[in-house]
Each structure stands twice: as structure tokens, then as C-alpha cells.
Amino acid sequence: MEWSSVLSGAIEQGIGPSAIIYCLAAIGLNIHFGYTGLLNFGQAAFMMVGGYALGSLIQTWGWPLFPSLIVGLLMAVVLALVLGVPTLRLRADYLAIATIAAAEAIRQVLGSAALNDEFGGQDGRYGFVDGMRSLNFIPSGGVHFLGLDFRSYDFFIMIVGWTLALLLCGFVYLLMRSPWGRVLKSIREDEDAVRSLGKNVYSYKMQALVLGGVIGALAGIMSGLATSNVAPSDFATDTTFFTYTVLLIGGAARVFGPVAGALIFWFFISGLDLFFDKMTSGANPTIPASIMTDDQASLMRLIFLGLILMLIMIYRPQGIFGDRRELAIDAH
Amino acid sequence: MRLRTAALLSIVMGVLLLGLTSPAQAATNETIDVNGQLSDTRTDPAKPVPGVKISVEKDGAEIASGTSGADGSFSIALPGAPIDLLGEKITVKIDTDTLPEGAELRDPKKTTLKITIKTDSDIRIGYAIGPATDNSVGKLTEIGQSGINGIFLGLLLALAALGLSLVFGTTGLTNFAHGELITFGALAAFMFQDEWGWAFFPAALVAVILSGVFGLANDRLLWKPLRGRGTGLIAMMIVSIGLSIFLRNIYQYFFGADNHQYTGVPAGKLWNIGSIGISPKAFYIAVVCVVVLVAVSLAVQRTRLGKATRAVSDNPALAASSGIDVDRVITTIWIVGGALAGLSGIMWGLTNGFDYQVGNKILLLVFAAVTLGGLGTIWGTMAGSIIVGLLVEMSSIVLPSELKYVTALVVLVLILLVRPQGLLGRAERVG
Numbered sequence: 237m238e239w240s241s242v243l244s245g246a247i248e249q250g251i252g253p254s255a256i257i258y259c260l261a262a263i264g265l266n267i268h269f270g271y272t273g274l275l276n277f278g279q280a281a282f283m284m285v286g287g288y289a290l291g292s293l294i295q296t297w298g299w300p301l302f303p304s305l306i307v308g309l310l311m312a313v314v315l316a317l318v319l320g321v322p323t324l325r326l327r328a329d330y331l332a333i334a335t336i337a338a339a340e341a342i343r344q345v346l347g348s349a350a351l352n353d354e355f356g357g358q359d360g361r362y363g364f365v366d367g368m369r370s371l372n373f374i375p376s377g378g379v380h381f382l383g384l385d386f387r388s389y390d391f392f393i394m395i396v397g398w399t400l401a402l403l404l405c406g407f408v409y410l411l412m413r414s415p416w417g418r419v420l421k422s423i424r425e426d427e428d429a430v431r432s433l434g435k436n437v438y439s440y441k442m443q444a445l446v447l448g449g450v451i452g453a454l455a456g457i458m459s460g461l462a463t464s465n466v467a468p469s470d471f472a473t474d475t476t477f478f479t480y481t482v483l484l485i486g487g488a489a490r491v492f493g494p495v496a497g498a499l500i501f502w503f504f505i506s507g508l509d510l511f512f513d514k515m516t517s518g519a520n521p522t523i524p525a526s527i528m529t530d531d532q533a534s535l536m537r538l539i540f541l542g543l544i545l546m547l548i549m550i551y552r553p554q555g556i557f558g559d560r561r562e563l564a565i566d567a568h
Numbered sequence: 569m570r571l572r573t574a575a576l577l578s579i580v581m582g583v584l585l586l587g588l589t590s591p592a593q594a595a596t597n598e599t600i601d602v603n604g605q606l607s608d609t610r611t612d613p614a615k616p617v618p619g620v621k622i623s624v625e626k627d628g629a630e631i632a633s634g635t636s637g638a639d640g641s642f643s644i645a646l647p648g649a650p651i652d653l654l655g656e657k658i659t660v661k662i663d664t665d666t667l668p669e670g671a672e673l674r675d676p677k678k679t680t681l682k683i684t685i686k687t688d689s690d691i692r693i694g695y696a697i698g699p700a701t702d703n704s705v706g707k708l709t710e711i712g713q714s715g716i717n718g719i720f721l722g723l724l725l726a727l728a729a730l731g732l733s734l735v736f737g738t739t740g741l742t743n744f745a746h747g748e749l750i751t752f753g754a755l756a757a758f759m760f761q762d763e764w765g766w767a768f769f770p771a772a773l774v775a776v777i778l779s780g781v782f783g784l785a786n787d788r789l790l791w792k793p794l795r796g797r798g799t800g801l802i803a804m805m806i807v808s809i810g811l812s813i814f815l816r817n818i819y820q821y822f823f824g825a826d827n828h829q830y831t832g833v834p835a836g837k838l839w840n841i842g843s844i845g846i847s848p849k850a851f852y853i854a855v856v857c858v859v860v861l862v863a864v865s866l867a868v869q870r871t872r873l874g875k876a877t878r879a880v881s882d883n884p885a886l887a888a889s890s891g892i893d894v895d896r897v898i899t900t901i902w903i904v905g906g907a908l909a910g911l912s913g914i915m916w917g918l919t920n921g922f923d924y925q926v927g928n929k930i931l932l933l934v935f936a937a938v939t940l941g942g943l944g945t946i947w948g949t950m951a952g953s954i955i956v957g958l959l960v961e962m963s964s965i966v967l968p969s970e971l972k973y974v975t976a977l978v979v980l981v982l983i984l985l986v987r988p989q990g991l992l993g994r995a996e997r998v999g
Binding site: 275321322323325326327328329330332333334336337338340341344345348349350359473474477480481484531532535538539541542543544545546547549550553 | 684742790794797799801802803805806807809810811812813814815816817818820821824932935936939943968970971973974977978980981982984985988989990
């Protein structure tokens with residue numbers, strides 16, 4: 237059995253396009269949840285409007301890449317405003333349920349057969365990345381180093397994505413050191429106190445929702461660009477939950493929390509997947525089919541994911557790099 | 569008239585089931601086939617419809633056609649190697665002139681299906697044949713029928729939501745793993761029936777009892793220790809998300825991803841009251857729901873334990889200091905909540921069939937019901953459930969039925985805009 241292939245496969249996924257998508261989504265969520273304490277369970281909806289604006293504008297209406305991209309980000313602003321008005325005044329638990337409900341409603345509408353001509357129903361939009369491919373400067377043979385193999389376009393996406401992620405981290409770092417960022421953090425700690433100092437809490441929360449939402453839309457756009465497809469199933473409730481897992485592993489309210497979380501999450505998840513796949517494949521698998529078939533093996537990573545989310549929340553809610561004092565999670 | 573309403577009901581069920589249980593068949597030969605079976609659902613069992621011409625067009629030109637055989641089945645091989653057909657868009661047409669006398673498509677406008685070929689497996693399609701859905705059915709009848717269906721759905725949701733609401737009221741936990749409690753009941757009953765060959769009623773009864781035990785296990789193994797550690801409510805909410813993902817995949821591990829049905833429960837002949845049709849099965853399910861809901865309400869209102877439950881919901885610290893055993897109340901709530909959820913899973917499975925994620929699929933509706941009424945209030949939960957049930961069914965009068973859940977979710981968000989604490993919730997200053 238070649239264990240090195242499991243390891244290299246896990247590393248490839250750990251730094252690959254999917255990790256970038258969740259990293260970006262988690263950077264946005266970090267502004268909502270980590271810094272402002274908003275329990276936004278609708279991050280998938282922000283990703284969805286970004287990705288769908290890109291996909292449908294290019295495929296359905298024949299727009300070029302960059303204008304569609306801008307519209308995708310603007311759609312996230314619109315969504316944040318529309319979503320924020322009814323939900324931002326709610327208590328944390330109501331906010332969570334209202335945002336999750338809104339996200340699912342948006343997903344079902346965009347995926348409906350009635351809007352098949354515009355958004356492609358359950359298949360979504362695909363094949364809209366020609367504009368992005370034409371910018372690719374990586375040799376077509378792909379990139380190979382240290383036993384890792386990346387296809388040319390994937391590597392291009394990785395360069396763009398990780399650059400973007402690092403820029404955003406720098407941006408978040410500066411923002412959170414600014415007076416504006418300090419107001420956000422104090423809203424998380426005690427919003428009544430902030431209100432008594434004459435700050436408009438609602439307006440700050442809205443700004444945070446818009447900012448994090450736009451970054452979420454960037455994640456959706458990257459998802460569309462990386463896979464050349466956006467479909468309703470990419471933006472289900474579980475996508476939001478995985479983003480939370482990424483954020484919580486790395487550490488909420490930490491600038492590099494989402495980056496660390498995404499690397500570790502995807503390394504671990506794909507490592508598990510490859511491991512169990514290897515253990516159950518072949519004519520004479522290491523784990524007999526009576527205990528685990530290869531179909532069942534593909535579930536193991538999600539079983540572990542659920543366990544990890546529970547354990548991390550119970551034993552180390554601040555994540556690997558977080559600071560327990562900087563957490564909205566102990567609220568009662 | 570009777571047939572129409574019967575057909576209407578069975579269309580709803582049929583569409584629901586079709587959507588869930590018709591995976592494309594694996595390719596068995598070198599071509600991609602468009603296949604399916606035509607049957608006339610006016611009779612029970614459905615009668616095959618032979619001799620109907622079905623054609624396949626690409627870019628407006630016919631490329632293949634076929635006729636349904638004696639058993640109503642048809643199979644049309646598409647010309648060309650599967651690899652060349654990938655990504656092509658085809659249109660499948662049914663020739664309505666070849667339908668036998670009296671039979672029509674349920675939806676007369678739905679004679680063509682547009683399909684994009686994405687895999688090399690065969691494409692299975694279906695047409696609903698039966699009496700045409702007569703649009704002259706009075707709006708009033710339609711509203712009445714949707715109203716009845718909505719109340720049935722609402723009762724089912726109330727059963728599912730009550731456990732969630734009780735747990736929230738007493739412990740403050742927003743349990744995202746509540747859907748898995750619902751699924752547990754459905755799967756347990758199925759296991760007794762399918763694997764061990766029990767009859768449905770004993771299987772369901774034991775499954776409900778086991779669901780109560782499962783609820784208790786949830787509390788003892790996870791939530792009670794967490795409360796002891798002083799874990800925050802938001803942290804617990806996220807733990808419940810982890811638990812939900814964990815359990816859902818464990819279920820799939822052992823039960824697979826197939827859709828299941830219970831056997832041995834007769835559907836019965838449709839009853840007709842005026843022009844409104846009521847399926848006896850749905851009616852008895854509704855009766856069970858009402859009996860259980862009334863019993864729980866009475867218990868909460870009248871018994872000592874019920875009063876203690878309300879006291880704990882109101883103010884746990886005060887309840888404890890006035891001599892109420894808060895732990896015992898919470899234990900009872902978890903047992904009752906688990907059993908109610910399990911029962912609702914079985915009832916849901918009886919109506920719509922179920923799979924490993926049935927509870928997760930309806931979780932948002934359940935949350936909508938609970939939140940709409942006001943988190944943690946028993947009356948609010950019941951009112952919210954009926955409202956959500958009615959909204960879901962009524963909305964399909966004006967909207968495509970695929971969007972029927974959306975209405976409930978949107979209304980939830982809008983009501984929270986006006987009443988952030990839900991309809992019957994206690995007002996609290998939240999911002």
C-alpha cells in the first residue's frame with residue numbers, strides 16, 4: 237500500500253481550490269461571527285449569489301468576466317441589506333434560524349425549474365470560465381514539485397485564490413485594529429454598552445454583514461471559477477456548516493484562523509477520504525466489505541467531520557490558534 | 569369529480585415520490601436509451617397504456633421514436649455513441665393523439681420534456697396519464713383541498729416540533745440534531761419491519777419507545793455533561809450541528825441512501841366530502857397527531873410534572889430554588905421529546921416515504937414552525953406548525969409546487985421583522 241500517495245493527495249487537497257473557497261468563505265464569516273458575534277447561518281447564500289451572478293451573467297446573458305464579477309459582489313451587498321433589515325435586530329438563536337431559512341429559500345428559488353432558462357435548475361450554470369482560462373499563464377503541462385501534481389488551471393486558481401486570501405487577511409488585520417474594528421469587537425462583547433456610548437449598533441452590524449457577505453460572494457465566485465460550475469447543491473446548508481467548521485478549527489476572531497482552518501480541514505478530510513478509499517478498494521481490501529464497502533468508506537470523512545466539530549466545540553472552542561477571551565461563544 | 573380530486577392528491581404524492589426514487593438506470597448496452605413506463609393511474613392498480621408514440625427530437629428534427637408496448641413500457645435508443653451525445657440537448661415528445669380513448673395527460677401542457685444528456689446512463693422519463701387536471705375545478709374546492717392538506721401537514725409538523733420546543737424551553741438548546749431524532753424513529757420502525765419481519769404496529773410502537781430512550785441517551789451522554797461544564801448556548805448549538813452531521817452519516821452508513829416505504833399499511837379508498845378528497849391514511853395519521861398533541865397539552869397544563877416543566881421554562885433558577893427537581897424535568901422532557909420526534913418520523917414516513925435524512929429535510933420547516941410561534945412556547949409551536957402547514961399547501965395554489973417550502977421560510981423571516989420574538993413568544997429587548 238502506498239501511503240505516500242495518501243499523504244500527497246491530502247496535501248494537494250489541503251492547498252487546492254476547495255480549500256481556497258472555504259478559506260475565503262470563512263474569512264467573511266470571521267467578520268460576522270468572529271469579530272461582530274453575528275451568528276450568520278446563511279453564508280452559503282452569499283456564496284450562491286456571487287457564484288450565480290457570475291455563472292448566469294456569462295452563460296445566460298453573455299457578459300464578459302469582469303463586469304459579471306463586479307455584479308456578483310454587488311449582489312452580495314444587496315443580499316446583505318435585504319437580509320440584514322429583518323434579522324439583525326433578532327436574538328442570536330432567532331438570527332441563526334432566520335438566516336438559515338433565508339439562505340435555503342434563496343437556494344430553492346434559484347434552483348427551481350420555473351427559472352430553468354435563467355439559472356439552469358438543479359444543473360445550475362456551467363462552462364463559463366473561458367474568460368478566466370484565457371488569463372492562465374501557467375504552462376499547460378501543469379505544475380509538479382515535491383511529489384505533488386497540479387493541473388495548469390488548478391494551479392492558476394490556487395495562485396489567484398491564495399493571493400486574494402492573504403490580501404484579505406491583511407485587510408482584516410488592518411480593519412480590526414482600526415477604531416471601526418474595535419466597535420465591532422465591543423458589539424460582540426456587550427452591545428448594550430456600545431449603544432450607551434452613542435454608537436449605532438444596528439448600522440455597524442449591517443456594515444459587518446455587508447463586508448463579510450461580499451467576501452463570501454468572492455468565495456462563491458472562486459468556486460464557480462475553479463470548478464466551472466455553480467449548482468444549487470454546492471450551496472446547501474451544509475456548506476455554511478463546513479465553513480463554520482473551518483473557522484472554528486483555525487480559531488474564530490483570529491486573522492489567520494480561516495487560512496489555518498481551511499488548510500487543516502481539507503488536509504484532514506481528504507486524507508481520511510483517501511485512507512478509507514485505499515482500505516476498502518482492490519480485490520482483497522484491508523477492511524472487508526462486510527464491515528465497510530467503498531460506498532460506506534466515502535461517508536467516513538463526514539462522520540469524522542461531525543465528530544471533529546463536536547469535539548472542538550466542547551474541548552477547544554477557541555480553535556487551534558484562537559484566544560478563549562475573544563469569543564462570542566460563551567454567551568448564555 | 570371524485571376522480572379528479574383523487575388524481576390531484578395522488579399527483580402530489582406521485583410527484584414527491586417520483587422526484588425521490590427515479591435514479592437514471594445504469595446503461596446496459598452501447599447506446600443511451602430513453603425509457604420509461606406509461607400507466608394510467610385512474611385505476612388501482614395502475615393499468616399499462618400501450619401504443620403511445622413517443623419521439624425524441626434534437627434541434628427541432630426527430631432523431632428517434634418508439635411506441636409503448638403491451639406493458640406500457642418503452643425504450644428508445646438514441647442514435648450515435650454515448651460519448652458523442654454528452655452535453656447534447658434533446659426534447660422528448662409524447663404524441664397525445666395516440667393515447668387511448670378517455671386517457672389524457674394529467675397536465676395537458678406537459679407534452680414535451682427537455683433533457684440535457686450529462687452521463688452515459690439511460691434516461692428514465694415519466695408522464696402522468698390519467699384524467700386531465702380540469703382547471704375548471706372551482707377555486708373554492710382547491711382552497712378547501714389545500715386547507716385540509718395544510719392542516720394535516722401542520723399537525724405532523726406540530727408533532728415533530730413539540731420535542732424541539734420543549735427542549736428549547738427547558739434547557740435553551742437550539743437543537744440542530746433534532747432532525748436526526750425524527751429520522752431515528754422512522755429508521756427504527758423500518759428495521760423491525762424489514763429486517764426482523766415484524767408487523768407495522770408493534771414495530772412502530774417499539775420504535776417510539778426506543779426513540780424516547782434515544783432522546784434520553786442524547787441528554788445523558790452529551791447535553792447533560794455539557795450543561796455541567798457550563799458550555800455556552802451558542803457553543804451547544806454548534807455542537808448540535810456536529811452531532812447532526814455525525815448521526816446523519818451514521819444512518820446512511822447502515823441504511824444506505826435509498827428511499828423506503830413501510831409495508832402493510834393499507835391506504836384505503838379515498839373519502840369524499842363534497843368535492844374534497846381525504847385519504848383515510850392521512851386522516852388516521854391526523855387523528856393520532858391530534859390525540860398525542862392534546863394529551864401532551866393536558867399533561868403540561870394539569871400534571872405536577874407539566875407544571876414543573878412550565879416553571880423550569882419560565883425561570884430555571886427560581887424553579888430549582890422552589891424545590892423543583894430541574895434535572896428530573898429535563899430528563900423527562902428529553903424522553904418525551906425523543907418519543908414525539910420518533911413518532912413524527914414514522915408518521916412522516918407513512919405519508920411520504922423516508923430515507924436516512926428525512927428529519928434533516930424537514931428540519932427547516934420544523935424550525936420555521938417553532939420560531940414562528942415563539943421559541944419554547946408550546947401553544948406557539950402548535951399554532952406555528954398549523955400556520956406553516958397551511959402556508960406550504962396553500963402557496964401551491966398560486967406558486968409552482970416546487971417552491972412551496974419557500975413561502976413558509978419567507979413568511980418566517982417577514983413575521984420576525986414585525987415580531988422578533990415570534991407570534992406567542994415573550995417580548996425581550998433584543999436591540
